[in-house]
Amino acid sequence: MNNVSMLPLRNNQDRIFDILNQGIPFLIGIFIFFSPYPRFTSILEISFYGSVLILLILILLRKTTFSLRTPLSVPFLLFVLWTFIGLFFALNKENSINDFYAHLIKYLVIFYMLFNFFSTKEKLIILVWTIIISTALFSAGIMIYYYLILGNDISTKLGLFMTELPSNIIGISTLFAVLLSIQQLTLERIVYRQIILTICLCVTTVATLATNARGTILAMIVSLLLLFPKNKKNFLFFVPLLALMILVMPVKGRFTPDIIDQIRKDARVNILYCFGEIVKDYPVFGIGFGMQTYDDQSLLRKYNERVPIEYRQDGTIIAAPHNMLMDVAVRTGVVGLLLFLYIIFAFVHMGWKIIKHGKSAFIRDWGYCFIMAFVAIFIQGLFENTLSGTPAIVLFTIWGMMTILWRLDKEKTSS
Numbered sequence: 001m002n003n004v005s006m007l008p009l010r011n012n013q014d015r016i017f018d019i020l021n022q023g024i025p026f027l028i029g030i031f032i033f034f035s036p037y038p039r040f041t042s043i044l045e046i047s048f049y050g051s052v053l054i055l056l057i058l059i060l061l062r063k064t065t066f067s068l069r070t071p072l073s074v075p076f077l078l079f080v081l082w083t084f085i086g087l088f089f090a091l092n093k094e095n096s097i098n099d100f101y102a103h104l105i106k107y108l109v110i111f112y113m114l115f116n117f118f119s120t121k122e123k124l125i126i127l128v129w130t131i132i133i134s135t136a137l138f139s140a141g142i143m144i145y146y147y148l149i150l151g152n153d154i155s156t157k158l159g160l161f162m163t164e165l166p167s168n169i170i171g172i173s174t175l176f177a178v179l180l181s182i183q184q185l186t187l188e189r190i191v192y193r194q195i196i197l198t199i200c201l202c203v204t205t206v207a208t209l210a211t212n213a214r215g216t217i218l219a220m221i222v223s224l225l226l227l228f229p230k231n232k233k234n235f236l237f238f239v240p241l242l243a244l245m246i247l248v249m250p251v252k253g254r255f256t257p258d259i260i261d262q263i264r265k266d267a268r269v270n271i272l273y274c275f276g277e278i279v280k281d282y283p284v285f286g287i288g289f290g291m292q293t294y295d296d297q298s299l300l301r302k303y304n305e306r307v308p309i310e311y312r313q314d315g316t317i318i319a320a321p322h323n324m325l326m327d328v329a330v331r332t333g334v335v336g337l338l339l340f341l342y343i344i345f346a347f348v349h350m351g352w353k354i355i356k357h358g359k360s361a362f363i364r365d366w367g368y369c370f371i372m373a374f375v376a377i378f379i380q381g382l383f384e385n386t387l388s389g390t391p392a393i394v395l396f397t398i399w400g401m402m403t404i405l406w407r408l409d410k411e412k413t414s415s
Contacts (some may be wrong), residue, residue, distance in 0.1 A: 009220050017063040025117040028049035028110070029315040032127065033134040035393045039162040047308065051113060053103040066116050070403045071350040076108060082336050083289050090288020091299075099290045103388045108395040113259050114400035115407065121362060124404050131397070135177035136200035137229040139207035142170065157209035168384035170214030172391045174208040175376050178400070179223060183369040185229075187362075214381025223376040230368055268322050268383065273311040275321045277303040279329050292330075292389065294319040324381030347374065347399055354405050359412040363405050370402045 031047040034040045048412075058064035083100060088094035103196050111310050142165065146152055152160075159167035188194050210218060231232040278287060294300070300317035307313075321327045329337040352369035352376070377386060377395055386395055 001137070012315060016162070017058065017061075017316055020058055021117075024051045024054050024058075024113065025123060027054070027128070029116060029130050029371055030394070031110070032397065033130050033234070036138045036390055052109065055113070070110060070115060071398060071406060072111075072343060072346050072403060075339065075346045076111075078107070079332075079339040079343060080104065082285075082339055083207055083332055086288060086332055086336065087287035089285040090290060091296075092288055092290045094175050094256045095290030095292040096288035098293075099388075103291070103392060104289070110393065111396045111400045111403075114397065115386050118400075119407050121406055121408060124366075124401065124408075125184075128184055129400065132181050132184065132204075134196065134198050135173050136203045139174055139177075139203045143207055143210065151248075153243045156264075157212040158207060167213040168215060168380065169210040170392060171208055171211040171213045171219075172377060172380050172384070172394055173212070174384065175216060175220055175380070176394050177192050177204040178208055178220070179227065179369060179373050179376065182227060183366065185296055186365070211382070215380045219376040219379035221415050222379060223372045226375065227369070227372045231367060256352075267313075267318070268345065269305070270313050271313045271318050271320075272326055273307040273316065274300065274313065275323075275330050276327050277306045279326075279334065281329075282333060284333045284335060286329065286331045286336060289331050291320075291331075320385055322384055324384075324386045327385050327387060344378075349401055350352075352404055354402070354409060358409050360409075363409050363412075367402065367405050370398055370405070373395045374402075382394045 027047040027050045031044055031051070034043050034047075055064070055066065059066060083105060087093060087096050089098060114127070118124055143158065146162070147156075148156055149153060151209055157167050159165050161172045181197050181204065185194065185197050185201070208216060235385060238324060278299075297317060297319070300319065302311055304317050321330060325337060325340075328340045332340070348371070351367055351371040355371065357365055358364035374395075377398065379390070380386065381395075383390075385390065386392060
């Protein structure tokens with residue numbers, strides 16, 4: 001009799017735990033959705049810490065499974081350990097400790113949340129749609145605000161003089177959505193969804209081109225050319241449309257014969273010389289993980305003086321390397337850079353195996369798309385810091401989505 005009376009209670013408990021398990025991907029989905037938008041910090045914090053709190057409750061009560069086993073886990077661990085050791089040698093210890101948590105540990109938590117709670121084909125596609133819709137709305141909103149409300153001329157780079165959303169940062173989000181939209185269009189068979197995807201693709205493409213950012217445009221060209229063999233049907237529609245957009249937008253000025261000369265004379269060359277001098281003095285642990293160290297103009301001026309005269313910066317020294325690899329080398333040393341490259345190697349190796357030996361076309365095709373997305377953000381990372389804020393979330397999301405494919409492929413092998 002007692003066992004029978006306990007059944008409704010157990011059923012209610014199971015229902016509650018099931019809701020909590022579903023609540024984690026819901027909250028992480030909200031976090032991913034709002035990550036491109038500025039001034040939504042409260043929503044990002046609530047969704048992140050809400051999901052972490054639920055996860056901790058479920059783990060303590062043993063009502064969920066949470067795996068840390070991925071091909072990236074060892075490289076991640078080594079990089080985290082080295083960065084942690086570097087905190088003791090940081091020039092700005094307080095800020096380095098803060099950024100170690102805020103700009104590394106938190107992103108790793110997001111990575112493992114994605115890996116564990118979007119681990120089915122259906123949930124992965126929901127994640128893809130979340131990114132596409134979110135970025136399309138973001139693109140439309142920022143273009144309306146920048147060109148119509150602020151009254152900027154259409155020839156002005158989208159994001160120019162916007163400290164919260166500079167052009168390069170906008171382009172990282174929009175180009176990622178462009179690549180996801182193209183891939184999803186090849187799979188989608190329902191007409192109204194194809195229409196929505198086409199609209200989203202057009203909006204995010206216009207926003208990407210409107211940034212007129214050299215790194216973004218180069219990344220777009222390379223990734224689209226590499227994506228072409230896998231999506232020939234969609235490209236027959238997309239390429240003429242893209243060409244038309246380029247012809248009528250200021251971005252056409254980027255496609256000139258002297259583009260290589262422009263890159264060689266770019267101010268980033270001077271910046272790299274300056275930060276390269278810092279690496280020479282701090283080759284082992286770097287200056288520390290804290291990004292506020294870059295704000296020390298006296299430190300930057302000291303190293304700017306060492307740069308050959310023709311590459312020295314005048315006036316205020318630019319307080320960021322504007323290059324992902326240099327950023328890692330300055331903050332974590334040459335050893336940290338090698339460990340970061342180990343993460344990249346492990347990711348590319350995992351992606352290569354998925355593309356070549358994936359057990360289904362779904363896994364292979366999406367694996368190729370995620371590799372192209374990484375190629376894009378890597379190229380953009382040569383022109384911009386991509387290890388904090390929205391760019392870092394995009395990067396860790398790409399890594400997370402590929403490991404989801406790895407898990408799906410592994411499950412197919414086991415079955």
